[in-house]
Amino acid sequence: MALLDQLWFQNTLVLIGYALVASLLSSATKGERWQAASSRLKRDYVGIAAFVVIVLFVFIGSMEMIRLPSNEGRRTLLDLVTTGIPQEKEYAAPMATHAFSVANPRPLNGRHLLGTDTLGRDTLVQTLRATRTALIIGGLTSIIYIPIGVLLGIMAGYYKRWVDDLIQYLYSTIASVPEILMLVAILMVLGKGLGTMSIALGITGWVGLARLIRGETLRQTEKPYITAAKAMGQSDWKIITRHLLPNVMHLVVIKFVLGFSGLVLTEAVLSYLGVGAPIGTASWGGMIDASRSELSRDPVVWWNLTSAATALFLLVLSLNIFGDSLRRAFDPRQT
Amino acid sequence: MIEIKNLSIDFGRGADRVQAVRAMNLSIAKGETVAIVGESGSGKSVTGLSLTRLLPEPPAVYSTGEILVDGNDVLKMGTTDLRKLRGGKIAYVFQEPSTSLNPVFTIHTQISEAIRLHRTDVSSIDAEVESCLDMVGIVNPRGRMHDYPHQLSGGMQQRVMIAMALACRPQLLVADEPTTALDVTIQAQILEQLRMLKAQTGMAMMLITHNFGIIGGIADRVAVMFRGSVVEEGRTEDVLRNPQHAYTQALISCIPQLGQRRRRLTAIDHALL
């Protein structure tokens, strides 16, 4: 695992991840369908606002993803930016000057906009740091489930017969196990971690996409242009990549955005159940979980829950709104 | 009975606005049959639906004009009056009988719904439904009236639609492409049925079609619609025999004539019109 410990290798992996997502998005932004959709999107100001929020989150999360050389443990771009924020030893309320304890409050090293957590870490920084976890779960899972879902969906819809039967059997089997149970079972065996969580979410996630793509492919293959392409002697591979793929890509992009929001929410639940983000990794789910004991204190420590829940809510809401805008832009008949 | 004056209907607003009907004028007298002929998108169906404000608003917007039914403007009516008008005074038969009947209710339920709404005097609903079905030529109406629409053939479904429309004794029947979705032999039967029913009841009829071939012998007058306006109007024989407008001539030349050998049908060149 020496390679994985190298900074340049980790940073390259991050870049490859971004490149994969970017290529997915760019492949969908071609052709007439996208032009019609983008002109509608430009007039959808709520959708644009949501997109801006998403970009902001991606920017913050990326800062936490890029690692810098350091002598002591993990150091990221976000650490560099936030070096000025002092470390405390215990809870501190938002903007308080003294520590959060009733008996004998000590003066703090500095003020904290959103307070600190039980280890004295700045809540705002922790909340921003957790964006990375959400992005990794959403991004990595998408990189896993989208190729599988698209490939199997198109194959089932295009080749029909036994290929279709086999793929349908495969996804019926996975779909027959309730999703949360499946995730828990896989994660219990594979262990905690962002990578294992993405794998587990990928295994359950492709089913919905494959179903969607299969249906759309079946509809497309009924159309004359596919028959025409076949009559012209085009190879199956060409028909799939040249004709079918561009005609289902918009569904993939919509599913990617809406699926992303679902993944962020599921991450929070899994982290809460104790099979999600490993201890020491900042995650909104973990922060919400930790806040249960904070709420039973007197006076209540509310700021960690509020910060994590608000950040999570904002990202998921923006993704949902933007995904909805995309869907309306691509298919204006639906309301 | 019906007077449409300077009627304009738009779909959408602002940049997306499309004019479906432009400054249209048309009248239908009591007991008269008027055919509205035009290609798809010419605004003929929109006109038919506008008579009782059935177009979904939005996107439809009635921008100018009035629609007078017995002197009352439909566009100014309240919902209660509109509902009395719909089905009661003006009834509809639509193009696609298989989707126009509600699949989850029996035809008895659907016809009796209309009777209950408009004819509170009827004491025996069952007998009335039976007589309606009998009137449109359905054999064994008592046995069939508890069938669901999918249990009937296309022609039978359209007869049920007609029975439902006539159940409330309307003064005007709007038949919007009533035969387009049917086989040719059934088309003739349904048209014959409509002609007979019209003679029996003395109601007026608005026959909306794209096919000049079916209006002879049933329509008294014909109005030809093109791009939302009436481009030609007159007695059916006159228009058929001596069409004035180029579009009418083009439409009439589209009717396949028996015994005529023609390799292809004339296409209408819109640039020339």
Next chain:
Amino acid sequence: MFAYIIRRVLFSVPIVFGVMLLTFFLFFVIQSPDAMARRVLGPKATPQTVNTWLHNRGYDKPIIVPRAAKQSFADYLLISRSWKDSLFIHQMTRLATFDLGSSDVTGRPLIDIFKSGALPSLLITLPAFLLGLMVSIGFALYFVFIRNSALDLLGTFLCIALMSVPLMVYIIFGQWFAALVLKYFPAFGFHMQGMSTLKFLLLPVALIVVSGLGADVRLFRALFLEEMGQDYIRTARAKGVSSARVLLQHVLKNGLINLITMMVASLPFLIMGSLVIENFFGIPGLGNVLFSAIQAPDFAVVQASVFLGSILYLFGLILTDLCYAWADPRIRLH
């Protein structure tokens, strides 16, 4: 109809078999029984205890074929016998006969654990399911009635916002609000004592309903709106049927039939309870059983839950078809 059910059950067999294969692969191949034993028994367990534990549950059997068996031709002849004595066959026959086994931690038979947890789970999930369905349908119909108005737009936005809040936040807020501010509902706990059980149920049920509201209202609204665009709705309006009656008669019945396909399948699964809710409120249902099993870890419970879950789901699919045939006059089961 009877023949249809039999056929559907038979069609489900390969899927159940697939799930059995999947769990076997997950629990006994990806993770060796040895590693499982160590995680269950903890790091301090001696090799002696590990071996006893494995032997007691039959996990010390060869997974499929003993590796040694492949060494000579003579051993190959014995494969048929050793094969039958493998962990794989042992596990498969166990599940196929609905023998769920016993807990890794307490050793209690799982069937007893599941039986005792089913009722508390159902007491929460069944009312929540029915109430949620009614409330969502009501809101969805109302939004369709006032469609394209400002209020409808606001409603759609609120639905998206409701969908974007994680369940835990609903629960934490609900507990804080109902128990600490209103001081009426107990924030925690569960006692089955006749009518007083009700007050323990109210808050969890309300929270499940509210947390599912956004997604359901949006889904149902889209569903009903699609019905609104159908030709037969135009026919009904052309007859002079009022908007309210069009909605409550024509749209609702057609929409409900479509709703069945989405909702009935999840009905049997209600028995498994809600993981997060039951844990937060300390309800001794199946959700909590699973939660404890995750923390323990107790692999036997998770494996059995996955198996049961898939059976329940497949049962739900058959139930869906039956309801569909019963509700939609166009469907006949052959």
